[in-house]
Amino acid sequence: MLPTVEEALKELETAGQMNPGPWVKHSMNTGLAARNIAENVPGMDAQKAYIVGLLHDIGRRFGVTDIPTHVYDGYRYCMEKGWDEAARICMTHSYLLMSDEFNYEPKTEAEQAIKAYIAGCTADDYDRLIQLCDSLAVDYGFVILEKRFVDVTRRYGIMEGYIKGWEVAFAIKENFESRMGCSIYDVLPDIGRTTLLTPKPWKPTGIEGALKHWDLNAPRIGEQFNKDSGRLIYKITTASGDYLLKGLPDSTPEDTVAGNVKAHLFLGNGHGMAPKLYPAKTGEYYVKDLGHWFYLMEFIDGRQMEETTEDEYKLGQATRKMHALQGYSDLSPMTQSKDRYYTWFRDKEFVKEFDAILDALPDFSKLDQCFVHTDIGPHNAMLRTDGDVVFIDLDDSGIGSRYLDLGWPFIMQFVDFNDETEEMTYRFDLAKSFLRGYYGGDGISREEYDLVFQGAAQMHISYMQAYGPYAVDSLWKILRFGMDQRQMLWNMIHEDEAL
Numbered sequence: 001m002l003p004t005v006e007e008a009l010k011e012l013e014t015a016g017q018m019n020p021g022p023w024v025k026h027s028m029n030t031g032l033a034a035r036n037i038a039e040n041v042p043g044m045d046a047q048k049a050y051i052v053g054l055l056h057d058i059g060r061r062f063g064v065t066d067i068p069t070h071v072y073d074g075y076r077y078c079m080e081k082g083w084d085e086a087a088r089i090c091m092t093h094s095y096l097l098m099s100d101e102f103n104y105e106p107k108t109e110a111e112q113a114i115k116a117y118i119a120g121c122t123a124d125d126y127d128r129l130i131q132l133c134d135s136l137a138v139d140y141g142f143v144i145l146e147k148r149f150v151d152v153t154r155r156y157g158i159m160e161g162y163i164k165g166w167e168v169a170f171a172i173k174e175n176f177e178s179r180m181g182c183s184i185y186d187v188l189p190d191i192g193r194t195t196l197l198t199p200k201p202w203k204p205t206g207i208e209g210a211l212k213h214w215d216l217n218a219p220r221i222g223e224q225f226n227k228d229s230g231r232l233i234y235k236i237t238t239a240s241g242d243y244l245l246k247g248l249p250d251s252t253p254e255d256t257v258a259g260n261v262k263a264h265l266f267l268g269n270g271h272g273m274a275p276k277l278y279p280a281k282t283g284e285y286y287v288k289d290l291g292h293w294f295y296l297m298e299f300i301d302g303r304q305m306e307e308t309t310e311d312e313y314k315l316g317q318a319t320r321k322m323h324a325l326q327g328y329s330d331l332s333p334m335t336q337s338k339d340r341y342y343t344w345f346r347d348k349e350f351v352k353e354f355d356a357i358l359d360a361l362p363d364f365s366k367l368d369q370c371f372v373h374t375d376i377g378p379h380n381a382m383l384r385t386d387g388d389v390v391f392i393d394l395d396d397s398g399i400g401s402r403y404l405d406l407g408w409p410f411i412m413q414f415v416d417f418n419d420e421t422e423e424m425t426y427r428f429d430l431a432k433s434f435l436r437g438y439y440g441g442d443g444i445s446r447e448e449y450d451l452v453f454q455g456a457a458q459m460h461i462s463y464m465q466a467y468g469p470y471a472v473d474s475l476w477k478i479l480r481f482g483m484d485q486r487q488m489l490w491n492m493i494h495e496d497e498a499l
């Protein structure tokens with residue numbers, strides 16, 4: 001059973017009034033794409049394709065929710081109306097791998113219901129068609145699959161299983177094309193033009209709604225920061241002070257959010273060295289709403305730190321203080337073992353030399369462990385107006401290796417590399433200030449100094465694949481150059497005597 005086209009369009013209009021957003025136009029375009037493709041596939045019912053395409057996301061009428069919730073809400077809504085064929089598409093459209101998506105025991109009622117439903121379901125032409133069209137249709141028209149996949153990944157990050165899903169989408173495309181005798185793109189109006197557009201990602205309106213979870217005195221939404229990231233970050237002003245509201249997409253695993261909150265409670269609420277968090281009315285420090293995990297943080301009155309000797313000195317002092325903190329037990333996700341790097345760069349000329357560097361590195365997990373940040377630098381630190389250093393971005397904080405944490409800037413930050421001339425210089429001034437801040441009057445032993453530089457090498461290596469294959473040779477040069485500065489810097493800190 002299905003509604004008529006007119007009824008389906010009316011449903012979408014009502015739903016758009018209940019929960020406005022780009023999803024309404026996306027649904028219209030999914031319907032159109034499905035109709036146009038089905039018209040060209042012998043034996044398919046174009047009208048049915050149109051209707052189920054229009055209604056596939058109808059579960060969004062109930063508000064901004066996550067994938068399983070909108071899927072299950074849509075299914076139940078259509079079943080109540082007696083539209084079982086549309087209900088089925090609500091269930092299957094987000095799960096290209098079908099039952100292979102659920103190789104785990106879901107915790108929520110919605111996901112359990114979807115898993116059970118899909119287990120008893122073999123994808124038919126209409127399931128496959130809407131799965132495909134869901135990837136082709138955006139609110140501003142139609143785009144090629146490659147573009148859509150990159151857009152989604154940029155917004156939400158890469159998740160396990162994404163690429164398998166892409167493969168399925170391309171296989172569906174090829175299957176329909178062979179039956180149509182042409183490309184699916186031939187029947188999608190204006191796709192050549194719309195594919196080249198990159199409108200700014202849509203942000204939910206009604207962020208005010210997220211604030212109702214906290215007891216705040218006349219809150220107002222202020223400036224939005226880092227607009228292009230997948231995160232929502234807003235300054236919140238109230239009659240009794242300012243805050244920062246941070247929202248991570250709810251595709252982020254809850255464990256990650258909980259870990260981040262724990263680190264903030266320790267370093268911020270406990271020790272004043274990171275922004276404090278404020279509990280919601282539930283007593284929890286994070287809430288799920290509007291498709292995001294939200295938390296409310298202290299707004300730091302001060303400035304971003306900079307690459308100056310004064311700031312590096314303060315950063316060194318603050319890092320020392322942070323490393324001395326006791327009473328935290330959760331591990332940082334940072335990798336301490338060097339083992340996996342032995343599989344890298346096997347076809348590079350420098351591989352022998354690279355392996356020799358790895359051989360010389362110690363097992364950092366057997367050396368000093370303490371509370372670490374993993375990305376210490378002025379870019380991740382603020383200076384309060386009262387002069388205290390505050391660390392931000394605690395995503396990977398936890399118990400980890402002191403020498404990896406300390407080593408990070410010695411090559412990654414203190415080697416200045418000119419992309420055009422490939423010329424390199426070493427920021428001895430910054431390195432000396434940072435070390436002086438960290439080790440103060442006690443000085444640093446040669447043994448410990450060498451460990452810091454080994455930490456620097458391993459941290460640098462861990463990033464050598466992060467910027468793509470074309471950056472590898474430059475990063476190798478930077479590694480060699482950075483390691484070569486070890487003796488020079490040692491001589492300099494001893495001439496100074498200040499250390």
Ligand SMILES: [Fe+2]
Nearest residue numbers: 026056057134
């Ligand atoms: Fe959709």
